Amino acid sequence: MEQVKLGIIGVGNMGTQHAKYLQEGVIDGAVLTAILDKNENRTKELNSVLNQDVQVFNDEEAFFESGLVDAVIVATPHYDHSYFAIKAFEQNLHVLCEKPAGVYTKQVREMNEAAKKSGNVFSMMYNQRTNPLYEKVRELIREGELGEIRRMNWLITNWYRSQSYYDSGGWRATWAGEGGGVLINQCPHQLDLWQWMTGMMPTRMRAFCHFGKYRDIEVEDDVTAYAEYDNGATAVFITTTGETPGTNRLQINGDRGKVVVEDGKLNYWRLRVSESQFNREYTGGFGEPECWKVDIPITGKETSHTGITQNFVDAILKGTPLIAPGEEGIKGLSLSNAMQLSAWTDDWVKFPLDEEMYYKYLKEKIANSTVKKEASSITLDVKGTY
Template identity: 55%
Template sequence: MEKVKLGIIGFGTIGFQHAKALTSGKVPNCTLVAIADIDEKKRESARNLYGESLAVFSTAEELIASTLVEAIHICVPHYLHPVYGIAGLKNGKHIMVEKPAGVYTKQVQELNEEARKHPELVFGVMFNQRTNPLYQKVRELVTSGELGEITRTNWIITNWFRAQSYYDQSPWRATWKGEGGGVLLNQNPHNLDLFQWICGMPSRIRSQVYYGKHRDIEVEDDVYAIFEYPNGATGCYITTIADAPGTNRLEICGDRGKIVVENDSIVFHRLRESCSAFNARFIGGIGQPECWKIEIPTKGTYTSHCGILQNFCDAILHGTSLMVPGEEGIKGLALSNAIHLSSWQEGNWVSLPIDADLYYDLLQHKIRNSKK
């Protein structure tokens, strides 16, 4: 079987997980040929695990330049995702970037622009939740028109509990300089990607964000955001790392009912008659359309990271369409940047696309004034 020769940049927690999956044969169309890490202890760990079958480099640049490697999986801190992505593309390598695609949209725009110069190369982002049949089915219900025009979205995603010890493990984590954000950049990229993938991009956002409210960190750990969509629909997004037990409940209301995603199940509250049609004909004062509660089944298996890598390699080998095209990585990031930007401007509305230069300048101010 033909296989893609892959190199991993960054042999930390996520890099190790991917290496373990690849060397265990969980992605049959991919073979791990190289790892790069600036930490000698991590390089030594890689050598001990994989021996001479694996090339080990001390810098990303060495791996990117290596003729051993056809494709690169970038598993380093967020700020470096676009840096090594651009370098890899310029060196003729296919690119898979861990989430998020970057910290601020300005740098991800540069990554996307470089990718457009190399249409022969495959560029993907590791949004593994798109392989979940649950969210695939919800997207199908929305995009097919079964729900009707969206009128309201709500996602309470507060089951990301993290103790202080989590932040104390790594000096770069939960800092403006090291990570560029908190719960929005660390835990929520998957949710924000799914939110826009299913419901589309809002036209503007306003927010109330709390920084270091629950933990000794300088970045956000409690977020409330309001979305407004081009058709006038509204949305609410709530997240934190402090709730135990937390909640994961997505509601999407439309002209023909409401979809509720919770506890790994989909319930469609399906209206027999659309709200708009009922409103036009009903003269009884108080009343509402007849509603059927339907449990929606799903098919398929959640393949997570391995599924995304399998698809990435299929795209390289056979031209298969990507589940997560790399240029889409900017969309969820734009949502988190807009939420930050609104909070930095006294909760005022922020239109999308955001002012990328303004966001960058304000972020640099945060970095310069960091106490961490």
């Protein structure tokens, strides 16, 4: 294969963006050849802006049987991510899936199994992994510069959304339409980065989610979560869509110092002697280790969506290692599922997550969702919705 023929499934906001840069020839070794969207009015609009050699489909069987694509970008609503990914794998196609991996881990686990069985390339659109700031934090942690991680705090409240935003679509911020609120819609990148940078998943979590606290919606719009880890480390994750001005501040403390990422900058304080060594050896009563504020060189630039797509294509053509392997999508989703489940049960949630319990509660939420009549065609099962 000299060139990857790419198809896009779902051409809402994100799907349209993918189509735009693919047609501009930004991705080496790839060409957009087909689009699938069930909305006929939308595809009629697309026909006027797409290259003539891009075929538009409303029927999924015709799309998959066309032979026009080697790989697909899945950019549908959340519930359909796993459904279309699995179908693509069954057709021996490579898959790049938009975030989140799905709505609940049970369906995502089946998607991962289908990917493994197919042997094809599977990637997630975790474009924040291309941000040099977060890449550097990961490097500092993985190479031991911070020592053993002790505490993580992420305050991410710059997701402000007005009521008019939620009113713009009857499916928005509903259990049947989106499967959640700020955690599933706005925060998947941060939840992914949280575990990707540290290489750690919690042992248990306690979360407090407020549903419709600031807006007339049925899903979570304010969350505070506390997590514990095997090594004794703790973490706090706070997010909301109801505050302005918001903050995006990540702080990670380790045995040898701390990093803070805020306002597009990385600040690093390094202890000359680790805290644990200082504590063992120091006999002077009051005192603490000498600390240096260190300038860390940040090189490169964030390549975002095009960077992940190029990496996906290179993995197909050249065997290049993936920046965001698809099977890792379940990790960040496990965190958001655990936060919701903890709030629903008013209790601690242990990891690995009880997927059957979460699925049971989610089905109950969907059955009582305000959008259930509009979404009456949705059939919820392990494979997702369609």
